[in-house]
Amino acid sequence: MSAGTYTPRPGAAPLPRMIAAQAALETRMLLRNGEQLLLTVVIPTLLLVLFSAVDIVDTGAGEPVGFLAPGVLALAVMSTAFTGQAIATGFERRYGVLKRLGASPLPRWGLMTAKTLSVLVTEVLQIVLLTVIAFALGWSPEGNPLAVLLLLVLGTVAFSGLGLLMAGTLKAEATLAAANLVFLLLLVGGGVIVPLDTFPDAAQSVLGLLPISALSGGLRDVLQHGAAMPWGDAAVLAAWAVLGLGAAARFFRWE
Secondary structure, three states: OOOOOOOOOOOOOOHHHHHHHHHHHHHHHHHHOHHHHHHHHHHHHHHHHHHHHOOOOOOOOOOHHHHHHHHHHHHHHHHHHHHHHHHHHHHHHHOOHHHHHHOOOOOHHHHHHHHHHHHHHHHHHHHHHHHHHHHHOOOOOOOOHHHHHHHHHHHHHHHHHHHHHHHHHOOHHHHHHHHHHHHHHHHHHOOOOOOHHHOOHHHHHHHOOOHHHHHHHHHHHHHOOOOOOOHHHHHHHHHHHHHHHHHHHHHOOOO
């Protein structure tokens, strides 16, 4: 037996491997959480099926699923990147998990990257599931897939920044209440299920600047109407992304 065969090699694993391992752990924890599954899978699916099958809301000409599917995809992004991430990160902060992870070989920016990758993986699963259900309901999407992808990425970044900002500045209980309240308010007033043109003109001007309105409206323009890239909605999402991530980086408290 040659000398040095069992010589220890202390040191951290390569950074990409650490980020990948943390992202896999974050994804498993997210998918095992019953409350998160309710927000990310059950509610969007029920809304899509219910409002497509029952004529409750006037969605305009054409099949209701054509209007509802883009809005529910936007809701899925918000539920994971904003609501789910804010609640999970807020309680991790409260219980000292973030503080301990921040002292590990994985740098803090690497931890945030892993959380973002976990969100993206979950969103892919959501989008695949909702798309399959929408096709079963008779959905016929149009438009450029690259425009849809860009809108989804911008929406994810915008909501992720806002979720981290909330989780890093409020107490865990306050984050839980505020994140769920915002989810419900944006579900009603963000053009997800109820068209924005049903609101008064003054309210439409304000609601149209919300990230959920920009994401649902942009996806609807592309997937329902076959429009080119809706740069106005993309600009709104990009502005929210810059503001959210910038504020989160500035004000996020790890303890």
